[in-house]
Amino acid sequence: MIQGADMLIIRPDSKVPSMQTNSSELISELLMGMRLFGVQFRRIEIPKPLGVGFSNETGRAQFHFVGRGPVWLRSPGADLYRLDTGDAVLIPRGGSHGVLSTEDTLVSDVRPFALDAVIEGKRREQGICDEMGTQEDAVIFSCCMELELGGMQPLVSAMPEVLLVSTLLDTSPEIRPMLEAMERESLTLHPGHIGILARLAEVVAALIVRSWVAGGCGSATGWxxxxxxxxxxxxxxxxxxxxxxxxxxxxxxxxxxxxxxxxxxxxxxxxxxxxxxxxxxxxxxxxxxxxxxxxxxxxxxxxxxxxxxxxxxxxxxxxxxxxxxxxxxxxxxxxxxxxxxxxx
The missing domain is CATH 1.10.10.60 (Homeodomain-like)
Structure with missing residues (x-):
């Protein structure tokens, strides 16, 4: 089983905000101690015309990075998003969804595949990750995690169904070099690339959440x-x-x-x-x-x-x-x- 660090903790240095502090800073203050627990990883090569289906896992978020695209994300709500090479997406509440090599392809459930089944690009079952793989195959790096925000856990339920990193790059340019590093690691397959991808994915997922919060939480309402x-x-x-x-x-x-x-x-x-x-x-x-x-x-x-x-x-x-x-x-x-x- 491929399993990353049991816990990643993000602790920004900050002081108690004043009455004049804007809402994004206030929420960032409350995100101190954000943790990602039980992170598990897969590197998946998807030849055309196939797709990979991810079932709902209660309480667990899903992160996907596209090492070689394009691919299409079919969201839990059945919306379709094109993801190009270097794109990433966070699905905060999980939910059943698919990553497709073409827009209208069928998907194979990813659950029967062992978490370590895609090391070094080798996969022999159901056509996902061919024996050797080709330059035509899409490559994604996926991780499933428990997104723990401590006292601010209600934020997870307020997040949108899908957080596309491409919509956050203008306001959070620090994410881009992380994505570029992930793209290089996902394609070169150098020794230890899985471990490096795992750590980068954890940081990118944390940055996606922080960027959404710092941007004012979109149109989220309620509390x-x-x-x-x-x-x-x-x-x-x-x-x-x-x-x-x-x-x-x-x-x-x-x-x-x-x-x-x-x-x-x-x-x-x-x-x-x-x-x-x-x-x-x-x-x-x-x-x-x-x-x-x-x-x-x-x-x-x-x-x-x-x-x-x-x-x-x-x-x-x-x-x-x-x-x-x-x-x-x-x-x-x-x-x-x-x-x-x-x-x-």
């Missing part, structure tokens, strides 16, 4: 409208910066420089939940990440998130997640130990 409100966004940023503080509606209203009643009403209208419900949901997302990914002791997590009573934390966590904190921590610790044992 994101609160982040475009300079007063509400100040309170939200402070909750994310200090989730363990003993916040009250009054203290949050003070951060927003509003009266308690006006703040509570506007917050509910913008987000659909009360300020304290938002805080509880944020704490539970962070708690789940700390327990399941970082395996922190339950007592420490409870204390860091402002719970003076372990029992109160456990009740809130189980009400939100459906499992006790200790059960979540134990299950994921065992899974990691098993993977380390298998890896030798």
């Amino acid at each position: 994101l409208s609160a982040l475009r409100d300079p007063r509400l966004s100040r309170a939200i940023v402070m909750m994310h910066k200090h989730p363990g503080k003993n916040w009250t509606v009054a203290s949050l209203a003070n951060e927003a420089n509003q009266s308690r009643s006006v703040f509570a009403q506007r917050f509910l209208l913008a987000t659909g939940v009360s300020p304290l419900r938002y805080l509880t949901d944020l704490r539970m997302r962070l708690a789940f990440l700390s327990l399941s990914r970082e395996h922190q002791p339950v007592e420490i997590v409870a204390s860091q998130l402002g719970y003076g009573s372990l029992a109160a934390f456990s009740r809130a966590f189980k009400r939100s997640v459906g499992l006790s904190p200790s059960a979540v921590r134990a299950a994921n610790t065992l899974a990691d130990q098993t993977m380390r044992t298998i890896a030798g």
Whole structure:
């Protein structure tokens, strides 16, 4: 199995934004600690007239880079996008989709193929990645990952179905040299090219998310409208910066420089939940990440998130997640130990 680094962490250096900071900077502040978990890779050669189908994997994003094109992406919503050599696309919520060598071709499900089946361009099943491959075959490099935004996980559901990197290059030119490096590695097949492609793909996927966020999140609505409100966004940023503080509606209203009643009403209208419900949901997302990914002791997590009573934390966590904190921590610790044992 080809598997990349278990986790990539992007931590931009920043300070708490002021009331005058624009919405994109506020959201970027909240993206500190973005993580890509369990990244898995495939290099696939697609001769004409074939295509590769990717099934929906709940909770996992899909990234594709075109080393040699053109190819056509049939999105989860059945829209068709042409992708040329050097193009890349992120599908934040996964979903069933296909990458096609021609616009109207049939697809072969990629799941039966082992993750390491395309090393050095060799593939013998169902016509995907011919024995030797030719200069006529399309080449794509794909990776599947868990896109973890911690306390900002709702951003994933607000993202568009498809994020095309070609639409982001004008505002994020730093992505281009990464794509050029990926193009070279995907075609030269030098020793270690899979590992290098894997790391580049992780960085490009992270840059795509950052670019979309910095651009104001497109036309996304709902709770994101609160982040475009300079007063509400100040309170939200402070909750994310200090989730363990003993916040009250009054203290949050003070951060927003509003009266308690006006703040509570506007917050509910913008987000659909009360300020304290938002805080509880944020704490539970962070708690789940700390327990399941970082395996922190339950007592420490409870204390860091402002719970003076372990029992109160456990009740809130189980009400939100459906499992006790200790059960979540134990299950994921065992899974990691098993993977380390298998890896030798």
